[in-house]
Amino acid sequence: MAGTRPVFYISDGTGITAETIGHSLLTQFTETRFVSERIPFVDTVERAREVIETIRAAGERHGTRAIVINSCVNAEVSAALGESGALMLDVFAPFIEPLERELGEARKRWIGRAHGMVDxxxxxxxxxxxxxxxxxxxxxxxxxxxxxxxxxxxxxxxxxxxxxxxxxxxxxxxxxxxxxxxxxxxxxxxxxxxxxxxxxxxxxxxxxxxxxxxxxxxxxxxxxxxxxxxxxxxxxxxxxxxxxxxxxxxxxxxxxxxxxxxxxxxxxxxxxx
Missing domain, CATH: 3.40.50 (Rossmann fold)
Incomplete structure (x- = not known):
C-alpha cells in the first residue's frame, strides 16, 4: 500500500464543486489513503498565503507532497496557492480554453456562480x-x-x-x-x-x-x-x-x-x- 496523502479542496466559493470533482477522481486510486479538508472562501491573495501554511504543514506531517484541487477563478489567488509546493489540480483549466474557442467568448471570472443564489x-x-x-x-x-x-x-x-x-x-x-x-x-x-x-x-x-x-x-x-x-x-x-x-x-x-x-x-x- 502507498502512504497517506493530504488533499485540500480549495475554492473562492463554497468548495462544493472542487470537492465533488476531486472525490470522483480520487476514488479511482485504491492503493493510497487520502485525508482531505475543504477550505472555502479563499478569495484573496492574503487568505491564500494563510492557507499555504496549512498545506505545507500537512505535507510535512505525512512526509509527502500534498494535493490541492482548486476551483478558484482568480489567477493571482491560484498562483499564490501554487507556492505551497503541492500538486495543483485546477478543476476548470482543461475545459476553459476549448470552450472559449468553441463559443467565441472569453470566460467571466465570477465567484460563486456554481452554488450561489444566482437565480x-x-x-x-x-x-x-x-x-x-x-x-x-x-x-x-x-x-x-x-x-x-x-x-x-x-x-x-x-x-x-x-x-x-x-x-x-x-x-x-x-x-x-x-x-x-x-x-x-x-x-x-x-x-x-x-x-x-x-x-x-x-x-x-x-x-x-x-x-x-x-x-x-x-x-x-x-x-x-x-x-x-x-x-x-x-x-x-x-x-x-x-x-x-x-x-x-x-x-x-x-x-x-x-x-x-x-x-x-x-x-x-x-x-x-
Missing part, C-alpha cells in the same frame, strides 16, 4: 421542495396532489434521505409513504396511494441490512428482529410485483444512484443545481 426563482423552488419533503415525510401528510413522486417502502429503507436529496439537488417535490403492518397484510396498494399510481416508486432492501439499521435505532426490539425485517420486505416486494410498481434495492446503492434511477424510471427531467 432566485430556482433557489426558492429548492426551498419549497425541501419544505415539501419534510412536511410529507413518513406519511406525515398524504395529500400528494402536488408531489412530483412518492417513494414507498418499509421503515428505514432509505426513503427520507433520498427525498431530501431530490429536493436539494433537483427541486423535486418528493413525498414518502411508510408501509405499515396493516398495509402489508394485503397484496394491493393502500387506498390513499391508488390515485397516485403513476407517481409511485418502491424501495426495497436486504433484510439483514435492514435489521442492522433498525437495531441501531431501536436495539433489541421486535421492530429490529431479523424475522420482522424478512417478513416486511417480502410482503412489500410482493405488493410491488402485484401492482407493477418500479422498484430498486437500496442495499448497496448510494443516494445519488437511487435518485438518478428514480428520475429516469419515472421520466422526470430536471437540471441538477
Amino acid at each position: 432566485f426563482e430556482t433557489y426558492h423552488r429548492r426551498i419549497n421542495a425541501i419544505n415539501f419533503a419534510l412536511s410529507h415525510d413518513d406519511g406525515a401528510s398524504t395529500d400528494y396532489s402536488e408531489a412530483d413522486l412518492i417513494l414507498v417502502a418499509v421503515s428505514r429503507a432509505g426513503k427520507t434521505p433520498t427525498c431530501l436529496y431530490l429536493a436539494l439537488h433537483y427541486g423535486i417535490c418528493a413525498a414518502n409513504y411508510p408501509l405499515t403492518a396493516e398495509d402489508l397484510e394485503h397484496d394491493r396498494l393502500p387506498p390513499r396511494l391508488r390515485p397516485y399510481r403513476n407517481k409511485l416508486f418502491g424501495l426495497t432492501i436486504d433484510p439483514m441490512r435492514l435489521q442492522q439499521i433498525r437495531q441501531e435505532r431501536r436495539p433489541n426490539s421486535r421492530y429490529a428482529q431479523l424475522e420482522t425485517c424478512r417478513r416486511e420486505v417480502a410482503a412489500a416486494e410482493k405488493m410491488f410485483r402485484a401492482e407493477g410498481i418500479p422498484t430498486l434495492s437500496t442495499t448497496h446503492t448510494s443516494i445519488e444512484e437511487i435518485a438518478s434511477k428514480v428520475l429516469t424510471t419515472l421520466g422526470i427531467h430536471r437540471e441538477m443545481f
Whole structure:
C-alpha cells in the first residue's frame, strides 16, 4: 500500500464543486489513503498565503507532497496557492480554453456562480421542495396532489434521505409513504396511494441490512428482529410485483444512484443545481 496523502479542496466559493470533482477522481486510486479538508472562501491573495501554511504543514506531517484541487477563478489567488509546493489540480483549466474557442467568448471570472443564489426563482423552488419533503415525510401528510413522486417502502429503507436529496439537488417535490403492518397484510396498494399510481416508486432492501439499521435505532426490539425485517420486505416486494410498481434495492446503492434511477424510471427531467 502507498502512504497517506493530504488533499485540500480549495475554492473562492463554497468548495462544493472542487470537492465533488476531486472525490470522483480520487476514488479511482485504491492503493493510497487520502485525508482531505475543504477550505472555502479563499478569495484573496492574503487568505491564500494563510492557507499555504496549512498545506505545507500537512505535507510535512505525512512526509509527502500534498494535493490541492482548486476551483478558484482568480489567477493571482491560484498562483499564490501554487507556492505551497503541492500538486495543483485546477478543476476548470482543461475545459476553459476549448470552450472559449468553441463559443467565441472569453470566460467571466465570477465567484460563486456554481452554488450561489444566482437565480432566485430556482433557489426558492429548492426551498419549497425541501419544505415539501419534510412536511410529507413518513406519511406525515398524504395529500400528494402536488408531489412530483412518492417513494414507498418499509421503515428505514432509505426513503427520507433520498427525498431530501431530490429536493436539494433537483427541486423535486418528493413525498414518502411508510408501509405499515396493516398495509402489508394485503397484496394491493393502500387506498390513499391508488390515485397516485403513476407517481409511485418502491424501495426495497436486504433484510439483514435492514435489521442492522433498525437495531441501531431501536436495539433489541421486535421492530429490529431479523424475522420482522424478512417478513416486511417480502410482503412489500410482493405488493410491488402485484401492482407493477418500479422498484430498486437500496442495499448497496448510494443516494445519488437511487435518485438518478428514480428520475429516469419515472421520466422526470430536471437540471441538477
